[in-house]
Amino acid sequence: MTDDDDALVAAVEGERRHLLALAYRMLGTLADAEEAVQETYVRWYRMDPRDREAVVSPRAWLTRVAGRVCLDVLGSARARRERYVGEWLPEPLPGAAPLAGAPAVDPADRVTLDEAVGSALLVVLERLTPAERVAFVLHDVFGTPFAEIAEVVGRSSAATRQLATSARRKVHAHPALDTAPAAHAEVTRAFAAAAAGGDLGALVALLDPAVELRADGGGHVSAARRPVVGADRVARFLLGVLAKNPGAVLEPAASVDGPVLLLRHAGRLLGVVSVGVAAGAVVDVWIVLNPEKLTAWSGV
The missing domain is CATH 3.10.450.50 (Nuclear Transport Factor 2; Chain: A,)
Structure with missing residues (x-):
């Protein structure tokens, strides 16, 4: 393994906390988030080495793939939660959890959430459709461009922007x-x-x-x-x-x-x-x- 290979592995593995924070906010439990991140890495390492080397931004690639994995999980999660005994709430995590402070994005990209109370946000996110939730979390929380989110949800950039707008409207309808x-x-x-x-x-x-x-x-x-x-x-x-x-x-x-x-x-x-x-x-x-x-x- 060359120094370049070592550097690439280190860069990719260094995104784990970012991906865990993203998946947790999409899925609501640490166990589901960890499984989604694991699947994301499986897809990365299954790629042909030449294809991996051709990836310009490993973070962007991993974020897109994690988004797709979470979108699939959210589709099946609704059926599972219909069978859940009683009310279902997101899993609270202590401030010292592995993903604490993980969203390391430019402050200019944090579009709407600097003053939001997170516990309320996680509960409100449960009311969104899977595609709305993925678009909202990727863009409004993690600053992912709409063109990249469009690849995740399989829609045009304009349609993806509308998903985020619809999600934002539902989220901010909650007074908390x-x-x-x-x-x-x-x-x-x-x-x-x-x-x-x-x-x-x-x-x-x-x-x-x-x-x-x-x-x-x-x-x-x-x-x-x-x-x-x-x-x-x-x-x-x-x-x-x-x-x-x-x-x-x-x-x-x-x-x-x-x-x-x-x-x-x-x-x-x-x-x-x-x-x-x-x-x-x-x-x-x-x-x-x-x-x-x-x-x-x-x-x-």
């Missing part, structure tokens, strides 16, 4: 995505304090009248099978969860996409709680209780 990170963190702290203090009135006051709570137990642990809606119902549900686990605490923590609360009892992690905030009030509460989606937090 217009909340600045500092305001989101402040409300999250107040939410944790009110819940931990068992103060029903204070908790209700922080909740939007139409707040929605979704809990993901995956059929492995007890969780609400359907959304809980309304300030009073959500507040009572939360306080009921804490009452059933005397001594449970809500511990502030950082995820790769913003502040979260760790629900612990006797030192054991029970779940990860995220909130969506709009106009100073909590509009969404997401609680991931599925043990399979908490493994990354074991050392936190």
